[in-house]
Amino acid sequence: MALFEVAGGVHPKDHKELSAYRAILGVPLPAELCLPMHQHIGMAAKPLVQVGDLVSKGQLIGLCAKGCLEGGGSNTAITAPVHASTSGRITGIEMQRAPHPSGLSEIMVMLEPDGADVWGELPAPLDPKTSSFAELVARIQQSGIVGLGGAMFPTAAKLETRTRYDLHSLIINGAECEPYLTNDDRLMREQAPKIVDGISILQHILNVPEVIIAIEDRREQAAEAMRAAIGLREGMKVVLVPTRYPMGSEKHLIKALTGQEVPAGSLPSALGMIVNNVGTAHAIHKAVRYGQPLVSRIVTVSGGAINNPGNFEVLLGTKIGHLVELCGGFSQTPEQMLIGGPMMGVPFSDLEVPVTKGTTGILALTKTEVKPGIHRPCIRCGACIPACPCGLQPQDLFVLVSNEKIEPALEAGLADCILCGACAYVCPSHIPLVQFYHYGKGQALLMRQEVARAKRLKRLADERLLRAEEKARQKKAKQEARKQAIAARKKAQEAQEAQEGEGKA
Numbered sequence: 001m002a003l004f005e006v007a008g009g010v011h012p013k014d015h016k017e018l019s020a021y022r023a024i025l026g027v028p029l030p031a032e033l034c035l036p037m038h039q040h041i042g043m044a045a046k047p048l049v050q051v052g053d054l055v056s057k058g059q060l061i062g063l064c065a066k067g068c069l070e071g072g073g074s075n076t077a078i079t080a081p082v083h084a085s086t087s088g089r090i091t092g093i094e095m096q097r098a099p100h101p102s103g104l105s106e107i108m109v110m111l112e113p114d115g116a117d118v119w120g121e122l123p124a125p126l127d128p129k130t131s132s133f134a135e136l137v138a139r140i141q142q143s144g145i146v147g148l149g150g151a152m153f154p155t156a157a158k159l160e161t162r163t164r165y166d167l168h169s170l171i172i173n174g175a176e177c178e179p180y181l182t183n184d185d186r187l188m189r190e191q192a193p194k195i196v197d198g199i200s201i202l203q204h205i206l207n208v209p210e211v212i213i214a215i216e217d218r219r220e221q222a223a224e225a226m227r228a229a230i231g232l233r234e235g236m237k238v239v240l241v242p243t244r245y246p247m248g249s250e251k252h253l254i255k256a257l258t259g260q261e262v263p264a265g266s267l268p269s270a271l272g273m274i275v276n277n278v279g280t281a282h283a284i285h286k287a288v289r290y291g292q293p294l295v296s297r298i299v300t301v302s303g304g305a306i307n308n309p310g311n312f313e314v315l316l317g318t319k320i321g322h323l324v325e326l327c328g329g330f331s332q333t334p335e336q337m338l339i340g341g342p343m344m345g346v347p348f349s350d351l352e353v354p355v356t357k358g359t360t361g362i363l364a365l366t367k368t369e370v371k372p373g374i375h376r377p378c379i380r381c382g383a384c385i386p387a388c389p390c391g392l393q394p395q396d397l398f399v400l401v402s403n404e405k406i407e408p409a410l411e412a413g414l415a416d417c418i419l420c421g422a423c424a425y426v427c428p429s430h431i432p433l434v435q436f437y438h439y440g441k442g443q444a445l446l447m448r449q450e451v452a453r454a455k456r457l458k459r460l461a462d463e464r465l466l467r468a469e470e471k472a473r474q475k476k477a478k479q480e481a482r483k484q485a486i487a488a489r490k491k492a493q494e495a496q497e498a499q500e501g502e503g504k505a
């Protein structure tokens with residue numbers, strides 16, 4: 001299949017050799033699991049359990065009240081339930097620091113494993129061929145499945161776009177373009193038949209004739225395993241895409257495979273396509289075929305400061321420190337630790353934060369692997385311009401945002417920036433450009449919220465004014481009616497008195 005030209009991108013050293021040859025290992029049960037109620041895009045779940053409760057593995061422990069658990073349909077909310085990752089006892093429900101950039105605290109349910117690690121009662125397996133669209137989407141929603149490539153968007157809500165758009169293609173993202181990360185690569189090499197089964201279920205749900213599984217051209221073993229698993233299935237094929245960052249971004253994958261561009265603020269479904277990650281397809285296989293909710297994910301632990309890098313199937317809620325210990329600890333004090341890859345990952349320092357549905361990797365990097373923390377002024381060299389895969393002028397965006405000119409930055413395309421970090425990677429002044437864009441986008445969001453708030457207040461004031469005017473009108477009408485009634489009564493009384501006077505005469 002011929003590919004289309006994609007502008008921009010960079011070729012960072014991928015460091016995948018550190019963990020790519022390590023098969024996925026299980027992780028011994030930790031002493032405690034820490035399950036955030038917000039591991040997805042959208043509304044947070046609320047705990048359904050109390051301290052002291054005994055729970056079984058896979059038991060529902062968190063749900064957003066607005067989440068739809070009854071058959072999918074157009075009212076499926078943007079949220080995802082949370083399940084107990086193992087059997088045990090709830091020991092706490094508390095606010096703790098969450099593994100995201102804000103560093104803010106959120107509600108976590110603490111679970112002490114009982115060691116049995118047995119599944120509780122699970123929903124019956126579904127046969128995708130005889131199950132309805134609504135049943136399958138509901139199962140995926142009830143299983144708490146979200147985009148496991150790191151996006152964490154609830155999968156059921158994505159699949160429901162079938163009801164609004166005319167879809168023709170499903171793209172499976174196996175182009176794991178972030179350096180160091182090999183979790184998708186290993187999953188494809190080790191679990192290809194299960195992933196392909198999940199992809200077939202997705203294809204059936206979406207009712208699309210074409211499935212493209214995109215894999216980086218350096219991941220031959222993964223591509224071979226997936227081709228073998230596809231066998232003679234119709235309409236499904238593996239396509240190798242160039243190893244170039246950020247090829248794994250949804251928009252750039254679509255551009256490379258189809259030549260089409262997803263307009264800013266639009267969804268791939270508007271072009272008739274849906275993109276899902278290989279890990280998500282694997283989770284769908286388990287949910288539909290065995291009724292198992294999402295309680296674990298594959299995580300790469302890597303970086304020069306890790307003694308024994310590797311890939312692990314990790315129970316959600318496992319603390320990062322437990323994984324670091326399993327890898328033999330640190331070989332030296334890390335210069336930087338990241339959740340995710342080095343291009344888009346989130347820095348962290350607290351080993352007590354847990355693995356969540358969005359944790360693709362944990363990196364502990366040495367000084368030589370990290371860019372210097374001190375940056376110099378922009379020298380207008382222009383190196384960032386050809387690196388940008390979105391055709392933006394990163395240095396202009398930087399100047400505008402750093403001068404708090406958010407509106408002009410939006411006009412210059414800040415909203416189109418996918419925060420991929422390709423510009424920062426090539427910047428000789430080591431300017432942390434992405435941090436500025438994050439800030440700019442945050443400010444833009446605040447501005448939008450402020451505008452929305454002002455509009456809401458104006459609407460409320462207008463409504464209050466209208467109500468007051470209506471009340472005054474009604475009052476006046478009543479007074480008028482009363483006056484007329486008095487006048488009519490008076491007239492009638494005078495007429496009666498006149499009649500009586502005539503009678504007497």
Ligand code: SF4
Binds near residue numbers: 392416417420434
């Ligand atoms: S972070 Fe934004 S501006 Fe920089 S290269 Fe990526 S898309 Fe372009």
Ligand code: SF4
Binds near residue numbers: 395
């Ligand atoms: S690469 Fe860095 S120094 Fe060069 S123009 Fe872009 S922001 Fe400025």
